[in-house]
Amino acid sequence: xxxxxxxxxxxxxxxxxxxxxxxxxxxxxxxxxxxxxxxxxxxxxxxxxxxxxxxxxxxxxxxxxxxxxxxxxxxxxxxxxxxxxxxxxxxxxxxxxxxxxxxxxxxxxxxxxxxxxxxxxxxxxxx
Amino acid sequence: xxxxxxxxxxxxxxxxxxxxxxxxxxxxxxxxxxxxxxxxxxxxxxxxxxxxxxxxxxxxxxxxxxxxxxxxxxxxxxxxxxxxxxxxxxxxxxxxxxxxxxxxxxxxxxxxxxxxxxxxxxxxxxxxxxxxxxxxxxxxxxxxxxxxxxxxxxxxxxxxxxxxxxxxxxxxxxxxxxxxxxxxxxxxxxxxxxxxxxxxxxxxxxxxxxxxxxxxxxxxxxxxxxxxxxxxxxxxxxxxxxxxxxxxxxxxxxxxxxxxxxxxxxxxxxxxxxxxxxxxxxxxxxxxxxxxxxxxxxxxxxxxxxxxxxxxxxxxxxxxxxxxxxxxxxxxxxxxxxxxxxxxxxxxxxxxxxxxxxxxxxxxxxxxxxxxxxxxxxxxxxxxxxxxxxxxxxxxxxxxxxxxxxxxxxxxxxxxxxxxxxxxxxxxxxxxxxxxxxxxxxxxxxxxxxxxxxxxxxxxxxxxxxxxxxxxxxxxxxxxxxx
Numbered sequence: 007x008x009x010x011x012x013x014x015x016x017x018x019x020x021x022x023x024x025x026x027x028x029x030x031x032x033x034x035x036x037x038x039x040x041x042x043x044x045x046x047x048x049x050x051x052x053x054x055x056x057x058x059x060x061x062x063x064x065x066x067x068x069x070x071x072x073x074x075x076x077x078x079x080x081x082x083x084x085x086x087x088x089x090x091x092x093x094x095x096x097x098x099x100x101x102x103x104x105x106x107x108x109x110x111x112x113x114x115x116x117x118x119x120x121x122x123x124x125x126x127x128x129x130x131x132x133x
Numbered sequence: 134x135x136x137x138x139x140x141x142x143x144x145x146x147x148x149x150x151x152x153x154x155x156x157x158x159x160x161x162x163x164x165x166x167x168x169x170x171x172x173x174x175x176x177x178x179x180x181x182x183x184x185x186x187x188x189x190x191x192x193x194x195x196x197x198x199x200x201x202x203x204x205x206x207x208x209x210x211x212x213x214x215x216x217x218x219x220x221x222x223x224x225x226x227x228x229x230x231x232x233x234x235x236x237x238x239x240x241x242x243x244x245x246x247x248x249x250x251x252x253x254x255x256x257x258x259x260x261x262x263x264x265x266x267x268x269x270x271x272x273x274x275x276x277x278x279x280x281x282x283x284x285x286x287x288x289x290x291x292x293x294x295x296x297x298x299x300x301x302x303x304x305x306x307x308x309x310x311x312x313x314x315x316x317x318x319x320x321x322x323x324x325x326x327x328x329x330x331x332x333x334x335x336x337x338x339x340x341x342x343x344x345x346x347x348x349x350x351x352x353x354x355x356x357x358x359x360x361x362x363x364x365x366x367x368x369x370x371x372x373x374x375x376x377x378x379x380x381x382x383x384x385x386x387x388x389x390x391x392x393x394x395x396x397x398x399x400x401x402x403x404x405x406x407x408x409x410x411x412x413x414x415x416x417x418x419x420x421x422x423x424x425x426x427x428x429x430x431x432x433x434x435x436x437x438x439x440x441x442x443x444x445x446x447x448x449x450x451x452x453x454x455x456x457x458x459x460x461x462x463x464x465x466x467x468x469x470x471x472x473x474x475x476x477x478x479x480x481x482x483x484x485x486x487x488x489x490x491x492x493x494x495x496x497x498x499x500x501x502x503x504x505x506x507x508x509x510x511x512x513x514x515x516x517x518x519x520x521x522x523x524x525x526x527x528x529x530x531x532x533x534x535x536x537x538x539x540x541x542x543x544x545x546x547x548x549x550x551x552x553x554x555x556x557x558x559x560x561x562x563x564x565x566x567x568x569x570x571x572x573x574x575x576x577x578x579x580x581x582x583x584x585x586x587x588x589x590x591x592x593x594x595x596x597x598x599x600x601x602x603x604x605x606x607x608x609x610x611x612x613x614x615x616x
Contacts, residue, residue: 045599045606052593052600113590120606125568128228 032076040069044120047100051112056104059112063100066119070094089126093119177347177399178314178321183586188548188616189514190315191453192308192581193446194461195497196292197489198332199285199475202523202533203541204562205486208276209248209257212560213525217242221526225563229538238534240561241527243483254552261490264498270552271501271510273544273614275572277556277565280521282537285477286334288520291574293338293461295605302342302594304578305459307603308585309348310341311592315456318414320351320407323457325448327355327441328465333475339461343596345396347403350461353448355441359419365412378409418455419448431503433495438488441468443496450503453513458585467492476519480529501545514546514584518577525561538564542577548584548616555614572611579608583615 047062070093077087096119103112204210216222217240231237247260252269280288287297294301302310305322314321324339326332331352339350353359365374385402392398421429424447432447433439442464449460466474467488478485497517504510522540523533539558545551556570565571579589582603589604602608 048602048606049600052590052602053595110590117590117604117606117608121609124573124607128568 032073036069036072040066040073040123043069044116044123048113048116048120051100051104051109051116054107054109056107059104060101063097063104067094067097067101070097086126089122093122093126096122176403177345177396178309178317178403180313180315181311183312184588184591185586187586188584189546190512191457192305192459192514192516192585193449193453193500194305194459195493195515195517196289196332196461196463197476197493197517197519198289198464199477199489200288200519200521200523200535201476201489202478202482202486203519204523204525204533205243205246205482206259206262206490207257207274207541207543208558208562209259210525210558210560210562213240213562214242216240216561221561221563225525225559225561229564237524238526238528240525241533245483245487252552254554256552256554261486262494264494265501268498268501268545271505271545273549273551274541274554275543275556275577275611275614276541276554276558277567277570277572278522278540278542278577279565279571280537280574282521282535285520288535288537289334289338292518292520294342295574295578295603295607299337299340300342301601301605302344302348302603303339303350303461304581304603305339305350305461306341306344306348307592308459308582308587310344310594311582311587312458312585315458316414318407318410319418319452319455319457320411321458322348322350322461323452323459324350324352324461324463325445326352326463326465327445327468328474330465332463332465343601344594345400347396347400350459353415353419355444357416357420359415360408360411363408363412363415374409378405381405414455418451421447421451428503431499433499436495437469438467438491439495441465442492443499446496446500447503450500450507450509453504453509454507464489464493478523478532479534480532482523482532485532504546510545511547514544514548514581516577516581517543517545525563536563539566542572544580544614550614550616553614555611573607575604575607576609576611579604580611580614583610 043062043065047059047066050058050062070090074087074090074094077083077090080086096115100112100115100119103109103115204213219240221237221240226237245260248257249260249266250256251258251266254270256269256272256274258266258269281291281297282288283297290299291297293303295304309321312321322339332338336349336352339352341347341349351360354361358364365371382402382405385398389395389398389402421444428447429435432443434443434447445462449462452460464475470488473485473488476485476489501510501515504513519540519542521535521537524536526534528534539562556572557566558564559566582589582592589602589608589610593600593602595601
């Protein structure tokens with residue numbers, strides 16, 4: 007029994023180390039979700055679909071908050087932290103603009119948001 | 134049910150595939166304008182109003198296939214000359230991934246290269262472009278161009294469609310869709326090339342993607358008959374052909390009424406009629422026999438190396454005169470050349486670029502002069518563009534590798550600040566110096582559309598329930614270069 011407990015403890019430790027190494031908070035799934043939601047947001051704004059736009063922008067603001075926190079903790083990633091904060095703020099501003107039926111303004115902000123994503127990827131591409 | 138009622142039903146109900154396809158036709162995707170949609174069903178190429186007054190009527194998109202080294206043409210870098218033969222200082226490599234095929238070699242400058250400033254603008258030109266240099270004050274340089282540097286085919290696709298994967302419409306297709314045709318006897322979007330074969334990667338670079346097929350580009354091949362099988366066979370009279378086309382049209386229309394969302398069928402129907410008219414209009418449009426000797430000389434038609442490309446650009450001017458909206462001209466190999474087939478100089482850059490530059494220099498200068506003298510330059514936009522540039526370091530000792538981090542493109546024509554330079558690369562010409570001024574493909578597309586009177590954010594098409602636009606989710610008009 008003692009031996010079994012040791013094995014379980016070690017397995018748990020290995021798993022937890024592996025999860026930490028992979029950093030589950032910001033992985034390719036999250037980035038893919040951001041990309042998909044961003045495309046959806048752009049479409050919904052163009053279609054003047056306020057409900058869909060607000061829902062997408064809200065999801066984006068939450069996802070960018072996760073990204074921002076990740077980069078705040080990461081040493082030497084000030085640019086990425088700033089760009090993810092900018093993206094989060096833009097998402098929040100889009101919610102306000104869509105609420106006020108300012109779809110043209112929202113469309114410009116959504117484009118700015120896409121550019122911020124692109125800039126961030128230019129800084130932090132995998133070697 | 135009469136055809137009109139069927140169409141009205143589909144348009145007004147907005148239901149089903151027909152309704153979905155129709156609503157996709159509407160730029161801006163506002164409320165369904167039944168009359169407009171009805172017109173589009175009858176003639177999807179009917180002329181449409183822009184979003185705001187246009188500065189230009191036509192675009193000549195000069196794709197320099199193979200990616201020239203703009204460091205050897207326009208982007209003079211004294212520091213690169215000084216540092217030639219040394220390793221690239223690490224500070225210049227920050228932020229870029231240098232896994233290009235040739236690796237990072239020593240900084241390279243050709244011994245044959247000399248530089249001079251031209252015009253009141255003082256723009257720099259190398260010794261490779263003596264004729265174009267005379268038009269320095271007509272040009273608007275974008276020296277902070279960047280893209281995604283993959284293989285040529287992938288980056289060319291991005292240059293033309295805004296995406297790295299096939300499936301999105303090319304810029305010319307978006308323009309045809311948004312503005313329709315200004316000449317019912319010619320396609321609004323024509324692709325020209327010199328040399329023996331179609332451009333690399335082919336028609337995916339002028340296709341209509343998810344837009345209706347009628348908006349794709351039509352490739353005009355070199356020679357007197359620009360389109361395959363366009364000529365009426367000798368054994369068939371014009372009236373026999375007309376009767377046969379009338380019957381075909383009747384049968385196709387009958388079938389088409391049953392499938393109103395079949396845009397391929399509509400495109401085919403229209404193309405038969407267009408082809409009939411084009412048997413006369415297309416050969417006439419590209420027939421340069423009546424051009425004066427002086428004009429032919431201007432485009433370099435009297436010299437072997439410039440004749441093919443010059444002929445292509447003269448055709449482009451004739452198409453502009455006939456109202457063609459978007460003319461995509463792709464450089465091929467110079468006449469009689471077997472070794473140099475594009476600008477892709479991984480080695481022997483001097484031989485490659487002196488040959489390619491000679492092929493394009495005089496014809497492009499001729500085009501600018503000719504458009505200006507005919508009063509067409511103000512209503513035309515010329516875009517000198519490429520999929521990417523080339524590295525500051527050498528490859529194979531005598532060439533340069535691909536560089537998508539910073540290169541030069543230029544525009545000329547209506548609505549622009551002429552004799553103006555926007556943006557810059559760093560001191561060795563490797564990366565865009567100020568990232569805030571970086572001009573990606575989407576920004577170039579947005580600016581071209583703006584000059585045509587189109588807001589890229591409102592040039593939209595409904596595809597599978599999603600509103601799509603030419604600039605995907607990006608695009609920023611380069612306002613600093615607009616007059």
